C-alpha cells in the first residue's frame with residue numbers, strides 16, 4: 010500500500026476497502042511492526058481519514074465486522090476505539106487540554122529541542138523518525154511511542170513540546186489522541202506507569218532497520234494531581250425552522266448525522282488559521298472543501314467557504330440566508346471547540362443560536378471514558394450493537 014493520503018471521503022472509503030482483508034488476525038499479529046514508509050500493508054493507514062471524520066469510527070468498525078468475526082478483528086476494533094476513548098477522556102477533563110496549551114506556548118525552546126525537531130540528535134532511529142514525520146506527515150504507532158519515550162526520557166525534553174511538534178506535522182494530528190498519548194508515555198495517564206523504549210524492541214519491530222545501543226533504563230513518572238472527570242453535557246435539541254449547517258475539520262461526514270427534520274437552507278465551511286505545517290494545513294483545507302461540496306449536494310443547499318472560523322463571517326453568512334440558528338457537527342475538545350466556544354456569545358448577541366449536534370456513537374461512548382481503557386473496552390460490544 011502506498012502511503013499517500015488524498016483528502017476526500019472517497020479516498021478514505023477506498024483505503025478502508027483495500028485494508029479490509031487484513032483487519033482480522035493478520036492485523037493483531039503484525040500491527041506492531043514498523044516496516045518503514047511504503048511497506049505498511051500490516052496497518053490500515055486510515056487515521057487521516059478517521060481523524061477528520063471523512064469516514065467514521067462506527068462505519069469502519071461495521072465494515073470490518075461484516076468481513077471478520079469479532080474474535081478475529083477484536084484488536085483492530087479496540088484500536089479504533091482508543092480514539093473514541095481518548096476523545097471522551099479529554100471531553101470530561103477540558104482543563105487538561107487548556108493547561109497543555111498554555112504550557113506548550115510558554116515553554117522555552119532550547120537548542121536541544123531544535124536539534125530533536127531537526128533530527129540531529131545523533132540517535133539514528135530518532136533522527137530518521139523526525140525526518141519521516143516532517144517529510145510524510147505520518148509515523149507508525151510504535152515509532153510514535155518510541156519517539157515520545159526517547160524525547161522525554163533519553164533527551165530529557167518536555168512532553169508538551171513533543172506533543173506540539175507532532176501536532177504540527179501529523180496529517181492525522183488530533184488534540185485528544187496526540188496529547189493523551191504523549192501523556193501516557195510520560196506516565197501521566199496511567200498512574201505510575203511510563204512507557205520506556207527498549208533498544209531490542211526497536212530492533213525487533215523495525216525488522217533490524219534500526220539497531221540502537223541501549224537507552225535510558227529508568228523512567229520516573231511525572232508528578233501531577235489527578236483531574237476528576239466532569240459529566241458530559243446533554244445533547245442540545247435541534248432548532249426548528251431554517252438552519253445553516255456549519256462544517257469544521259472536526260467532522261466532515263454530516264450526511265450520517267441524525268439531523269431529524271432540520272431544514273438546512275445553506276451550508277458553510279470554516280477553517281482554523283493555518284498554524285500547522287503547510288502539508289497539514291493543505292490537507293485540512295482540502296478535506297474541508299471536499300466535505301462542503303459533498304454536503305451542499307446532499308442537502309441541496311448553497312455551499313460557501315467562509316475562510317477562517319470567526320464570528321464576523323458567520324454573522325454575515327447567517328444574515329445573507331436569514332438564519333436564526335446554525336447547526337454544526339459537535340466539535341470535541343480542541344482548537345475548533347475553543348473557537349466555537351469563544352464566539353458563541355457574540356453570535357447569541359446577534360440573535361443566532363449555535364447548536365452542536367453530537368453523534369450517537371460519541372454520546373453512547375464518551376461517558377464510559379471516566380476511568381482507564383480496560384473499563385472502556387468492556388463496553389465496546391454494546392457500542393457496536395447500539
Ligand SMILES: Cc1cc2nc3c(=O)[nH]c(=O)nc-3n(C[C@H](O)[C@H](O)[C@H](O)COP(=O)(O)OP(=O)(O)OC[C@H]3O[C@@H](n4cnc5c(N)ncnc54)[C@H](O)[C@@H]3O)c2cc1C
Pocket residue numbers: 040052053054055056057059060088089090091092095148149150151153154157175176179181182183184186187188190191194
Ligand atoms: C505519541 C503518540 C501520538 C499520537 N498522535 C496521534 C494523533 O495525533 N492522531 C491520531 O489519529 N493518532 C495518534 N496516535 C495514535 C496512533 O499512533 C495512530 O492513530 C495510528 O498510528 C494511525 O495509523 P493507522 O491508521 O495505520 O492505525 P491502525 O493501527 O491501522 O489503527 C486503526 C485506527 O485505529 C485508531 N488508532 C490506532 N491506534 C490508536 C491509538 N493508540 N490511539 C488512538 N487511536 C488509535 C486510528 O484511528 C487508526 O486509524 C498517537 C500515538 C502515539 C503513541
